[in-house]
Amino acid sequence: MQHRIDPEKVGPQGEVMAHAIEACVHCGFCLPACPTYQVLGEEMDSPRGRIFLMKEVLEGSLSLEEAQPYIDKCLGCLGCVTACPSGVPYGELITSFRAYSEPKRRRPLFQKAFRMGLQETLPYPARFRAAARLGRLARPLKPLLPSFLRAPLELLPAELPPPEPLPERVAAEGERRARVAFLAGCAQQVLQPGFNRAALRVLARNGVEVVIPKGQVCCGALALHTGERERALRLARQNLRAFSGDYDAILTNAAGCGSGLKEYPLLFRGEAEEEEARALAQRVKDIAVFLVELGLREVPPLKEPLRVAYHDACHLAHAQGVRAEPRALLRSIPGVELVEIPEGELCCGSAGTYNLEQPQIAATLGERKARNILATGAQVVVTGNIGCHTQIQNHLRKLGQNLPVLHTVELLDKAYAGQL
Amino acid sequence: MNSLRPTHPKEVQEAVRSHPRLLPRGGGSKPALSSPKEGQVALELTGLSGVLEYNPGEYVVVARAGTALAELEALLRAHGQYLPFDPPFVGQGATLGGTVAAGLSGPMRNRYGGVRDFILGVEFVDGLGNLVRGGGKVVKNAAGFDLPKLMVGSLGRLGVLTELAFKVFPYPKATATLKVAFPNLGEALEALYRLAASPIELYALDLVPPNSLVLRLGGLPEALPARLERLEGFLGRRGERLQEEAEKAYWEGVRDLRDFGEGYLVKVALTPRHIPALEARLGAAPRRYMSAGHLLYLAWSGPVEALDEALRAEGLPGLILRGVVANPRIGLNSEGTFGLKVTAALDPEGRFERYAAPN
Amino acid sequence: MTPALRELEILFPKGLLHRPGELAPYESDALTAFRARPLAVVLPESHEEVVAAVRWCQKHRIPYVARGSGTSLSGGSLPVEGGIVIALNRMNRLLRLDPKERTAVVQPGFINLQVSLAAAPYGLYYAPDPSSQPVSTIGGNLAFNSGGAHCLKYGMTSNHVLGAKVVLPDGETASLGSESLEGVGPDWLGLFVGSEGLLGIATEVTLRLLPKPEAYHTVLAAYDTLEKAGEAVAAVVASGILPGAMEIMDSLAIEAAEAAVGAGYPREARALLIVELEGEAPEVEAEAHHLEQVIRSSGAYEVRVAQSEAERMKIWKGRKAAFSAVGRLSPDYIVQDGVVPRSKLGQALAEIERLSERYGLRVANVFHAGDGNLHPLILYNGRVPGELERAEELAGEILRLCVALGGSITGEHGVGMEKRAYMPEMFSPTDLEAMRRIRQALDPLELSNRGKMFPGGEPRPPSGPHPLERAGVIVRE
């Protein structure tokens, strides 16, 4: 698409954005893939519409305030990237645009405080834990609170599992086949410590030595995707240091963190650490990809056949193109019958802090996802991301269904342990 | 003078401009439609005849509207091609224009579609005497309003057709026919539904009351025997097979509706869902349901009002092709203002017969 | 807000868009060379709401345009400056599917591909398959009589629409067609289909479903020249085989499709021919033998036959992604859509190549070879001064070439805004006058999609004269 953007004037990410807009041919192939378009049916809430709006803002013919509501509604799920035949790097565009626009926008004070609060708690397990406890105490007050504070309360689990500090190193069982560094994830540690436990056990069982480098912090994706570039850079720099050792790979079991790390080259564009960031990003792997490449040690058969629905986390499927590997892992468990979820490419509505910021759309999508899952008749839902896990579990419960929701490595771990 | 015989589109234009009331006529194979009434001048179009363009590699043929179907078919046949909508009354001398104007297709329309699906281009003289072209002479064209389709079934009401372009297809290298009798209509109809929803490709799928299906296969000769077997297997019963010349002669008779005898000759557009109720109403009238129950031809010897009544009761439109009546359109006529306005646009002065008394 | 708009807001409390940020994304369809800012967009959710919108427009004499997914490549759904866009995306339900009678009744915003998906459990499908199938709506398809790769045998949208409920420009409702494949009386529905939104808005469409073919045989043949591929098409036709589809892609299109979806095409080929047979298994098998002989003697240097449904889908995925994928090769491009008699394909392609050289612009070719329907994609960079103008000039020459060879200025993308200036090349003033009379009989104020299809008239692109105009290609009265 033609544009009149002057990249110079726009800032460091100007070229990136201009390139993305140029690549868009306005064909609309992304419309059916976009969850917000599916729900709202309006062009402004489609990828094509958003690209157009960003273009108009960057060209100076539309005010940021006019475009902002629709940019805000974008989940960043990147369903559009998968659907786009023209190769528009929408993820780079929206991230850059948010970084560009955040400093320029005026937010109401309470919203600012709320966002700041999120940024200051979610990435820090200890703070998050404290906040969550407070939140649970605040529950009886829910009806009195404004809606933007009600949503996060609903997402908090009734019980927080006890904290489980991770060891610094886990030895390989049997012959050592690889040595990796592990990113523990922030919210995940608090909400579902079991994910990391399971991951470490499965890796060890497969002859992988795991180091959990000290000094690692939140990957910064949360900050980056909400336009807080400076904060993201700060966090990312700490991680560059923490993960600088010599490992066969840097693993994560949280899709969002994985894609966050892979975005470092974009984040550091024009910074001194650009090369370093690229090198790190190249070594980052989702645990499922790593295990498939390594080759699983034999999994004992399940006691009874199990119908498993695999849910593609956007940040795995769309952002990293990881679809086949988790399925391959599940299929290698004898007794698992893998089923596909209708509209599987559509986001569940979790999307980082989205269900905190756009609770209505998030809830519509969550329910739609839950219904699609139920339509498969699966006994278990498996996914590779903490956000999806929470969202799907909540919405299944809302429909009165207690289908277990597991992380891919959890199912694998249970299978190894003969618990299924 | 109540009959004109133009030999050039210009003469058609002159005729239209100088006569307030006209009725185009191909040659009269559908006399109910082409017999002029009081005050009408008949416009004989058989003088406007001849194939204008034909390149077999294009699958396109262009001819004057008065060209006899028989002449055109002979030409196509010589190149292994045909008009896939299988127009009727070829043997009775029907013309291309009359076929389009009456909107008639035959049994083989089942395979690829009817006359509306194969008309590509049209040239006609409208009610103001203007010579108008619509569509084109290539197999695909999306420019402008689809006037060619509009003319299908127009009964000379929107203009006098002078030239027509059609898409044609290769004629199947071999054909074979299976006549299958069922214990009753219900079972025949059930089989018709099953066949129509199956991937079995039939050139004709006719229901012949009281309880038979006549099925025509076409394609490469080497595959035909196996396909006949499969067809019988699919139906779970054997049938009478027709092949070679006898088969061809059979279908020529069918499409020209030769065995229908006397009486009003009527076309009815329907869907198979209507067949049971119609069967209960039509008594002994000779008839045949073609194209998987979407097209009925019948010969009616009773009063036309009775048939009109029956069709209305079923919500179906009919067209009388032979037999003298005031209005050949019987049964349901749901034409609304859309039709009236378009008609008025092309024939503002009402030169042509309108037959449109919506009911 | 003007009083008129306030009235509209009362009619559409939840479906009116009028702020600049809401309107901007509706300014273009898939042909972004044209832009126009509407006064407002309404999002009706029922037939009655469409009637209300049309009546409002009638009352205030404000022109309007119906919009599906906005994938028109000819500016068909381009708004009329200051007019209303009636966006039908919320009317996207499947109302009925009758597997026995093989019909589906859908709302106009229902997506083409979804029809086939809904029909699949019954072994049925909806035949017209424009490349935009995953996005484009049935309403848009109907308005443009859209075609696709598989239209050689079973025709375009018009051949698969049985009936439509439409809102006429005066706000009246008309029911056109029926459920039968046959009809009595003029084919009003036939006129409506392909009328580009000028004669009314379809709110309910009855579609015909076909049984899914039992077998496919998909052949991919690679050639070292485009001519050879073109001749192969003629040879297939001459052999009396009637394939379901015959498509050609040239090297640029191959490159783009490979980059987009990795279809596994032979990258070095100068031309690829896709031929697909479909039908009953024994028949397809027999035809495949004949086809093999034809292709073998056509000079193909590599021939592949899809061995599974997955391989077949992969071949088609590349073909269907080719248009948008060209966006990877060039920042801007124009998709042209012209038809030539099949026997003139070779001549047309050679001429296009010559023109491409003369204008110094790359032209990629992807086309429905079986129908003679060319889709030259003219690559240009809008940031280079003068390139757009040259590209449009080249596009115009290609269209004139098609007409000169006895073809048409559009096979399936419609006239819309883009090609209205070329209508006189195909039709005489009398022809156009007759069409215009039909239009005015139904819409005396020419409110419905004003400015499209017919040469002359509004709307103008907001940024001064259209480049074609500046180049002297279009002349406005």
Ligand SMILES: Cc1cc2nc3c(=O)[nH]c(=O)nc-3n(C[C@H](O)[C@H](O)[C@H](O)COP(=O)(O)OP(=O)(O)OC[C@H]3O[C@@H](n4cnc5c(N)ncnc54)[C@H](O)[C@@H]3O)c2cc1C
């Ligand atoms: C049983 C039978 C016996 C016959 N016997 C003889 C015979 O012995 N000798 C003989 O010469 N003929 C005979 N005919 C008539 C002869 O067959 C006609 O020449 C031939 O059928 C032409 O008619 P048609 O099909 O073209 O349509 P028509 O019946 O002429 O017309 C059908 C409809 O189309 C309209 N129409 C026709 N052409 C055009 C046009 N170009 N533009 C617009 N509207 C048009 C008419 O107004 C009419 O509404 C007989 C017909 C029948 C059925």
Ligand SMILES: Cc1cc2nc3c(=O)[nH]c(=O)nc-3n(C[C@H](O)[C@H](O)[C@H](O)COP(=O)(O)OP(=O)(O)OC[C@H]3O[C@@H](n4cnc5c(N)ncnc54)[C@H](O)[C@@H]3O)c2cc1C
């Ligand atoms: C990448 C790409 C590939 C394409 N490939 C093909 C192809 O292979 N074949 C092909 O034929 N086309 C193709 N197209 C063109 C386009 O997809 C078709 O024209 C399609 O039918 C438009 O549908 P839409 O829903 O996007 O309609 P829109 O673009 O929104 O509208 C198209 C026209 O239809 C009118 N309209 C929409 N809805 C209605 C309604 N309910 N009633 C009346 N009028 C209405 C509009 O006013 C407008 O004039 C392609 C387009 C793209 C971008």
Ligand code: SF4
């Ligand atoms: S699919 Fe890609 S090129 Fe097409 S509109 Fe969407 S982002 Fe733009």
Ligand code: SF4
């Ligand atoms: S990232 Fe997701 S929500 Fe955002 S535009 Fe793309 S598909 Fe839509």
